[in-house]
Amino acid sequence: MAKQMLIDAIRGKKTPRAPWVPYAGVHCAFVIGEPADKFLQDPKLLAKGVVETAKKYKADGIPLVFDLSVESASMGLEIKWWPDNVPSVQSHPLSDKTVEEAGLKVPGPEDGRWPVLFEAAALAKPQLDEMDCALMGLACGPLTLASHLAGVRIFTDVYKNKAKAHEILKFCAEVVEKSAESYCKMGCDIVAIVDPVASQIKDETFREFVHPYCQAAIATIHRYGKTSSFFICGDATKVMESVCKIGTHGFAIDEQLNMNFVRDLARKHGVGFGGNLKLTLALSLGILSPREDAIVSLAAGGNHGFVFAPG
Amino acid sequence: MSDQKVKIDVLTLDSVQCAACGYMMESIAAMPPDVQEMIEYKEWSIKTKSGIGKFLELNGKVLPTICIEGDLVFESIIPQYEELIDELAKRAPTPEMSERIKSLRDVGFDFDNIKANLQKAGSGLNTRAD
Numbered sequence: 001m002a003k004q005m006l007i008d009a010i011r012g013k014k015t016p017r018a019p020w021v022p023y024a025g026v027h028c029a030f031v032i033g034e035p036a037d038k039f040l041q042d043p044k045l046l047a048k049g050v051v052e053t054a055k056k057y058k059a060d061g062i063p064l065v066f067d068l069s070v071e072s073a074s075m076g077l078e079i080k081w082w083p084d085n086v087p088s089v090q091s092h093p094l095s096d097k098t099v100e101e102a103g104l105k106v107p108g109p110e111d112g113r114w115p116v117l118f119e120a121a122a123l124a125k126p127q128l129d130e131m132d133c134a135l136m137g138l139a140c141g142p143l144t145l146a147s148h149l150a151g152v153r154i155f156t157d158v159y160k161n162k163a164k165a166h167e168i169l170k171f172c173a174e175v176v177e178k179s180a181e182s183y184c185k186m187g188c189d190i191v192a193i194v195d196p197v198a199s200q201i202k203d204e205t206f207r208e209f210v211h212p213y214c215q216a217a218i219a220t221i222h223r224y225g226k227t228s229s230f231f232i233c234g235d236a237t238k239v240m241e242s243v244c245k246i247g248t249h250g251f252a253i254d255e256q257l258n259m260n261f262v263r264d265l266a267r268k269h270g271v272g273f274g275g276n277l278k279l280t281l282a283l284s285l286g287i288l289s290p291r292e293d294a295i296v297s298l299a300a301g302g303n304h305g306f307v308f309a310p311g
Numbered sequence: 312m313s314d315q316k317v318k319i320d321v322l323t324l325d326s327v328q329c330a331a332c333g334y335m336m337e338s339i340a341a342m343p344p345d346v347q348e349m350i351e352y353k354e355w356s357i358k359t360k361s362g363i364g365k366f367l368e369l370n371g372k373v374l375p376t377i378c379i380e381g382d383l384v385f386e387s388i389i390p391q392y393e394e395l396i397d398e399l400a401k402r403a404p405t406p407e408m409s410e411r412i413k414s415l416r417d418v419g420f421d422f423d424n425i426k427a428n429l430q431k432a433g434s435g436l437n438t439r440a441d
Contacts, residue, residue, distance in 0.1 A: 068330060088327045095422045144330050152337035153422055155389040197331045200375075200389040234331050235373040235387035256373050256387075280324060280357050280374075287363070 003134040003189060006060040007227045010190060010250035010272040012305035018298055021059060021136070021274065021309040025066030026086055028053040035083035040067060043116045047123035054133045061134035061190060064121055064183075068140040068194060071175050072148040074112025075104050092151030099171045104149070106174045109182055121186035134190055137183025138231070141195020142172040142213035158201065158209050165209060173213035180217040184224035191221045193248065196233035206239040211246055218247045229274070237261070244269035255279055255311035259300035266305060273301070276311030283310060315404040317412075319352035320378040322362070322371045326354055326434050333434075334389055335375040340428035341420040342395065347428060349408055350399065354434050392420050 006019035024031070028049030029039035039045045046065065054062045069087045073079045078091035093102040109118060121135065128135050146154045146168045157165040176193060183191045198210045214230070221228040228248040235256045236243065243251050244265055250272025253262055259276055266273035275297070277283060282293040298308060319339055323332035332354075339352050355365040357374060365371075369378050377385040380402040385394075396416045403409035 082327060085325070085327050088333065090426070092422075147330065147334050151422060151425065152334045152341050152389070153420060155334065155338070156391055156420065159391060196329065197334060197389070199387055200331050200334070202388075233329065234375070284358060285363065 001054075001058060001132040002060050003129075003132050006134050006307060007189060009305055009307045010227050010229055010274070012250060012266070012270050012272045014304045015306075016303065018301055018303055018306045018308040019060035020057075021061045021063075021307055022053065022057045023063060023066055023310055024050070024053045024057070024059075025063070026084070030084075031056060036085060037081035037083055037087070040065065040081075040087070041113065041116060043119035043123065046116065046120035047127075050120070050124045051127045051131075054128060054131060059133050061136050062128070063136040063138050063192075064117060064124065064186075064188065066138055066194075068138075068144055068196070069148070070113055070117070071107065071140045071145055071179050074107035074114055075149075075175070076112075077148060089148040092149060092153075094146075094150040094168055095153055099167065104171065106171075106178050108178065109185070114182060117182070118186050121188070125187045135188045137180070137186065137188035137191045138194045139176050139179035139183060139191065139217060141193045141198060141210070141230075142169055142176050143201070143210050144195050144197045145172040145175060146209075147197050155201065158205050162208075169209055169213045173216055176214070177216040177220050181220050181224070184221060184226050188226065190227045190229060192229035192231050192252070193217055194231040196231070198243075199232050199234035199236035199239060201239070203239050203242055206242045211242060214246055214248075221248075229272070240265055244271055250274065250305070250307070252307065252309060253311060255281065257311075259297060263300055263302070263306070272305040272307060274307035274309045275301075277309065279310045315408070316349055316351045317399050317403055317408070318380055319350055320365060320369065320381075321352060321354050322366055322369065322374055322376040322378065323354055323356050324374050325356045325358055329375070331387075331389070332375040335377060335385070336429060336432070336434045337425055338389055338395065338420075339377065340425045340432065340434070341422055342392075342428075343415065343418045343421040344424070345415055345418070346396070346399070346412065347424075349403070349412060352432050354432065 026036035029036045079087045230248040230251045252274035255278040282288040282290040326333040355362040400412040
């Protein structure tokens with residue numbers, strides 16, 4: 001396990017080998033034989049699951065949680081829990097109200113599940129340090145948070161009601177910054193802004209509604225001396241150049257992108273890149289050989305700014 | 312009114328786990344009642360055998376994708392209301408239905424019945440690996 005190697009790779013540097021990060025998420029619950037809903041709400045189980053999973057997979061880094069409902073739940077949005085999946089957001093208070101009318105406040109470390117995460121991090125961090133494994137904090141990105149708050153209408157408002165969309169995104173930027181700060185304070189070595197739905201919009205929309213609203217969080221991560229990343233899902237080809245320019249040290253993509261394309265783009269911009277083991281086709285379904293898929297990924301990524309990880 | 316409906320298949324990873332997949336489903340569920348009467352939609356999660364079968368049958372390339380009458384129409388892009396209306400109208404089974412869909416172009420999304428419509432469509436209920 002090699003925490004510094006992972007940090008170097010995310011920062012776009014050459015490394016002796018490609019560091020490895022399993023984005024285990026609720027799989028950590030499976031590893032310790034607990035249901036996901038119980039695991040995510042119990043700091044001791046959370047810490048146990050993360051540490052055991054890091055050990056099992058010989059990880060160079062591991063996220064504390066991969067759950068984009070944390071911020072929403074901390075603001076009182078309705079959450080549906082699942083025993084074998086992450087919670088899903090059920091209510092969208094800004095679909096017909098302003099931030100003020102809905103009474104939303106930027107959640108702090110005492111709100112919602114944040115105390116659970118702080119306690120879990122305090123338990124897991126020393127054990128991960130002993131294994132030389134980095135702890136990663138994943139903050140919900142501004143557009144994904146805006147879609148949780150306003151529902152699917154945000155994807156219309158970014159075109160037709162820009163003033164309203166900007167108002168929502170401005171609030172989301174404050175929440176994301178606070179979230180990033182919380183992960184820095186709980187000792188995460190790497191903090192990523194995770195904005196999966198940012199791949200589902202046009203590039204000019206990304207530049208107008210995602211880029212500016214990530215800047216405060218990125219500045220905070222860097223002010224704390226931490227390493228920053230930006231995670232995006234889906235076929236993000238159309239926004240990849242903008243992802244490279246967002247200001248984080250590196251980024252991570254999923255299985256739907258061509259690794260050679262991503263590698264060349266990342267190196268052109270001097271940032272690190274991570275991915276993209278085929279999570280569904282190989283790891284989950286076994287349609288492709290996971291071994292051969294890993295070899296292809298490692299060969300494409302090389303050892304210059306590359307983090308080997310599921311996509 | 313004809314019993315014929317415009318068939319929509321939404322290819323997803325899993326609308327519970329994947330936010331983009333969830334909002335792709337919501338974009339269909341937010342169509343107003345008059346449009347809901349003329350469409351039928353289903354989520355096909357690639358985590359299930361039937362989902363893989365549908366992905367291959369439709370020659371899917373990326374997730375999530377909205378397919379209308381077997382065509383891959385919105386691939387990794389969450390559609391606007393008018394875009395959905397136009398694509399539905401193009402593929403309506405009868406000229407009358409096509410005209411009726413077009414006449415609803417100015418109505419806009421209905422955000423009040425999304426949850427009920429998603430339940431009716433079984434969104435998120437068929438996303439477990441089998």
